[in-house]
Amino acid sequence: MQQRNHGTWVILLSFFVAYLLAIVPFPDWAMNYRPQWVAMVLIYWAMALPYRVGIGFAWMAGLVMDLLEGSLLGLNALALAIIAYITLSLHQRLRMFSSLQQSGVVLALVGLHLMMTHWMKIAAEQAVASNLLFLLGALSSAFIWPWMFVLLRQMRRGFGVR
Amino acid sequence: MSLEYRVAAFVVLSMAVMFADSRFDYLDRVRYSLGFLTAPVYWLADTPARVSNWIDDVFVSHGDLIEENERLREELLFAQRELQLLAGLATENNRLRALQEASASVNGRVLPAEIINVSSTPGTRRVLINRGATDGVLVGQALLDAHGLMGQVVEVLPFTSWVMLITDSRHGTPVQVNRNGERAVARGSRGDVPELELEFVPDTSDIEVGDLLVSSGLGQRFPKDYPVAEVTSVVHDRGQPFAVIKARPLAQMDSTRHVMLLALTGNEADRGDGTAPVWVDTAQNKPAVPIEEQIEELSASPQEEVVNPEPDSVSPDEPLPSEVADILPEEPSNQQE
Structure with missing residues (x-):
């Protein structure tokens, strides 16, 4: 049992860095290209350690994101819980995929995440409907995914997170 | 199988939390207290900007x-x-x-602040400033930079506050043309360009390109006569019921870091938000300072009106009389639909 919960701090640290990257101010033109770091880190851990990072963890992570963004509480939580659900139900197939295929899945998942948060923000009157350029964030996330995957896998193996 | 039930449970939970957060205000307390935890994250995220400034x-x-x-x-x-x-x-x-027995209109009590973060949500224009409830910031305070009006505080956290910029498409600023006093409401544009659009201005109104728009003070949120924007285009389209007028905000929204928070005038109190209404109440209960004293202060040392950033000295020891006291304070929904 002690072996099972090994290296929690690595998971938390990776999420913390993802939060930092998510709120670091970008110049205006680059706003739409901002990768969804938190969603990507979540997808990785849900895929690698599905028995540790589950839907509840994703929900809490989303709640922290809501606090940091100043958005409606529960908005990112809902989106990330659904992302975690999809990842968990696909995780065995995802592990078999090549990095290109994984990028495709990340593109779809992050795109779904962006769409869901966008719709909810419009429904909650926290934003107004604009163009769909914000979906470029999914593209940049998918582009970064292979490197991020390798980095997080190195961290997981190096620190023996199980 | 349990996965489906779990995700369904969390979806329902999120919806309940979202509903509670949007309809009732007791989650604001939670959000406020958790602000103590989020402040260091913002501080860390601001490090690159601070280092580059340094x-x-x-x-x-x-x-x-x-x-x-x-x-x-x-x-x-x-x-x-x-x-x-x-x-x-x-x-x-x-x-x-x-x-004329009207109340004095000139006041200059400001608190210097810095923009430390920008909202990443597309379709909104909000910034985070490094002043919060501990500095006496209240919901509704106006934010200025050296050139003009920037926005207003919409959410106060312990050490930080969210400010909605006047270029946000949900924000309307009551303005008037400086040249002739023609009134209008300037709404943030929906496009990617941060500009303002004057709403419901009849074709016959006298507004020209280059006109300076100043805040009109109607709506009881922004003080009167602060520069807001400059008219950049006026289109009289016969196919449309109103003139299409666009204006460029004078405040440097995306390049400035140093800004000022303007103190609230007397009765623009926080509307039961629970964040810091005591601050305003104490100010309101104090007797008004005679106009002569204010004049003396103002003419003696106008440059000392800037308040020190220390929290203690920020609390108002004298009320700032509002200029249009007989107009009822309006609901926030009128100001930012």
Whole structure:
């Protein structure tokens, strides 16, 4: 049992860095290209350690994101819980995929995440409907995914997170 | 199988939390107390900007510094001259208002602040400033930079506050044309360009390109006569019921870091948000300062009106009389739909 919960701090640290990257101010033109770091880190851990990072963890992570963004509480939580659900139900197939295929899945998942948060923000009157350029964030996330995957896998193996 | 039930449970939970957060205000307390935890994250995320500012400050040549110093001295001289005029005008204005038994309108109590983060959500224009409830910030306070009005505080956390910019498409700023007093509401544009659109202005109104728009003080949120924007295009389209007028905000929304928070005038109280209404109440209960004293203060040392950033000295020891006291404070939904 002690072996099972090994290296929690690595998971938390990776999420913390993802939060930092998510709120670091970008110049205006680059706003739409901002990768969804938190969603990507979540997808990785849900895929690698599905028995540790589950839907509840994703929900809490989303709640922290809501606090940091100043958005409606529960908005990112809902989106990330659904992302975690999809990842968990696909995780065995995802592990078999090549990095290109994984990028495709990340593109779809992050795109779904962006769409869901966008719709909810419009429904909650926290934003107004604009163009769909914000979906470029999914593209940049998918582009970064292979490197991020390798980095997080190195961290997981190096620190023996199980 | 349990996965489906779990995700369904969390979806329902999120919806309940979202509903509670949007309809009731007890989650605001939670959000406020958790602000103690999020402040260090913002501080860390702001580090790159601070470091680059520091580098700009440190690695600068002696000649550049001298040049900049000279330029600043020159600007200060001009500004001082205008300030002298302003003090005279303010005195005269207040005296005239006193004759008409209207309340004094000139006040300049500000709190310097810095923009430390920008909202990443597309379709909104909000910034985070490094002043919060501990500095006495209240919902509804106006934010200025050196050139004009920037926005208003919409959410106060312990050490930080979210400010909605006037270019947000959900924000309407009551403005008037400085030249002739023509009134309008300037709404943030929906496009990617941060500009303002004047709403429901009849085709016959006298607004021209280059007109300066100042805040009209209607709506009881922004103080009167602060510069807001400059009209950049006026299109009279017969196919449309109103003129299409666009304006460029004078405040440097995306390049400035140093901003000022303007103190609230008397009865623009926080509307039961629970964040810091005590601050305003104590101010309201105190007796009003006679206009003569204010005039003396103003004409004696106008440049000392800037309040120190220490939290203690921020609390208002005298109320700032609002200019249109007979208009009821309006609901926030009217201001930001």
